[in-house]
Amino acid sequence: MGDLSGCRSPRGAMEAPELAGGGANAIRRAVLIGTGSPGSENQCVALVRALGIASDNLTVYRVTRPGGGINDWLGVIPVSLHKLIDKLLVRPFSRRAGTNTPQKHVPNGGLAALSPSVPEADAKEIVAAARDTFDKEGPTLVIACGQETISCSALIRKLAPDCVFVIQVDIMLKMRLFFEIIRMRHPRFRPERFDLVVAPRHDYYTSTAKGGHQQEVPSLLQRWIFPREQPPKNLMFTVGALHQADPAALRLAHIAWRDELAPLTKPLLIVNVGGPTKKCTYGADLATQLVTSLYNVLDSCGSVRISFSRKTPQKIADVILQEFAGHPKVYIWDNQVPSNKRC
Template identity: 50%
Template sequence: MRPIRLPEPPSGTMGMPEIFEGGIYSVIRRAVVIGNGYSGAENQSVGLVRALGISERHSIYRVTRPRGGINEWLHWLPVSLHKKLVYVIKRICGDSRFPLIARGKKLVPLLNEIGSGAGLSSILEADAKQIATMARETFEKEGPLLVVASGRDTISIASSIKRLAPENVFVVQVQHPRSRLNRFDLVISPQHDYYPLTPQAQERIPRFIQRWITPYEPPTKNVVLTVGALHQADSAALRNAAATWHDEMAPLPKPLVVVNIGGPTRHCRYGADLAKQLTNSLQSVLATCGSMRISFSRRTPQKMSSIILKELGDHSKVCIWDGEEPNPHMGHLAWADAFVLTADSVSMLSEACSTGKPVYVIGADRCTWKFSDFHKSLRERGVTRPFTGKEDISESWSYPPLNDTAEAANKVRQALSERGWTLRP
């Protein structure tokens, strides 16, 4: 198998002393990440901060929604309205006891405390006024503040920070915010988010609802387009993972194929039938594999995982991760010779396609709307191939790896330069 040389993450700006670059008032040394509690979104922001070279000086704030019971039905509301509604219901029902609703045979609380999820104790609740005040009050000592946010619930917070401290912050919104892009200094969006503007999509949208489908207009000057999602799996991270997992994965017979199985989504629908198809195809390629490691995600339905465990769990070449820590995901990215992935996760595909190693995809034919467009773009670039079960895994192939995170970081540097600012790790 021919090794693939991964692109190095961009280094921070190194050059003349700050006095010749405009002084401390034009040098960004720190960042704030606004998250929504979902790793797929937060990893994109942290990955961008890593690529910019300031990961050692960033803080994470989180926009959290009430969870549990009826709250699961209210996620379509803007997060601020959702919280206000929670407050009103708590005032009516009392703080100590909340009505219960039945979910099947299980009773669950109507309301849970905001931010009560595991792991939130060390992460501050995002407050636009507090962050903007901090940016203004520390500007003379610390310089400008970079704000990176990702996910629908972070849009109002990030835009408010920009409005409250426009001279002290540079705000980057990752993932398309649907409308009013001028609220941000920079928007980083995958190309497939603009699928609704393509002729194919326009033909599928009834004319009377076209004006309600976002985005409404082509990318503006402050939009950076990517192929896939940003992530943290850069060359430095993979080298560290290779060292960490060396003792466990280096002895495995080659080629090592890593199989990552996600779960159905609104635009990528599948179930037990795909699990059976995947199982049959994996059994067919085992003859050309040295070893195979399989992982499920938290979204994988039990019916799917049960089928795969039953058919492949006892095979001598197969190891199925049991879900216990430590998570081998980064080790798999570093040591795999090829990947077989389900089509549902843009993040999972983006990470694998950044390695330059063969990536086979199953289930892309079941994806619709912009996700179908995403898979089409990967195939046209030669980055992925459909997984049929007829592959010879020992035969390698390569392609120019996706390098979205580093390329987006360069665009951020360019935008900062146009403003007269620079980055200093």
């Protein structure tokens, strides 16, 4: 995936850039824009690495929403309007009430792995830098990931279509609710506003009229709401979500974990505990069920290694830790460096 020559941009945009060579459209500089979500930003990083762009030629930014209090209910409005409301109404009211609005926590990982500090994205600032470096370094490749970056990346392309090539990753095309489908059809979400949109193939086709949403939308509105069966030419499909699990990464993981896993008695059972979804809420009953299932297979296992994700509810982790802490066959990873430490 190191060549964009086959990509076609909408009318009025620059030609697809080259990732190698010394031509006028050769890419030598890239800008990454994330949202603070490692899952989404890792897709952005995976694309950059697949394109072969060196990390010293990258500049990273984030688009973050205010968090806490009433801000948690304003996620459906544009980020710029949300920040304005937070500045003019939410924060002054919180100060008068004697309370502080907690800042939204941005976890480590994602773009933070490329830079010790990730500043807030400013479209005009990014455009100015792209224009200043265009004559010397050629066009700037802008890769944005996540819903919150859509307005920013679209504005960058609108202001400097001749100096940037904008790739939007991880637009959530798969919508379940009628309200969400209307949001997807909002002008901010139109693929034509970008040079290239990268999305999983199943997300696009399940959002079409034949994808099972006919009953959720009145027939008179289906033509306006649903995307075309024939996708636009600047929409690139992937088999699944972008990731960094390439052969090189797997080899490095094997080297890092080989000495840690080798001493464990076989057969080795690996249990990865994730987080809740809309269709699967993680409650104490689920934790109890998992504990029971593990006890049922412990006799047939040499050892069990358990790890939690960043989305695992603490109450679920506490139940498992309470049951298996100190068990001679069970090793619980502390989510740090490779370690067989028993938590």
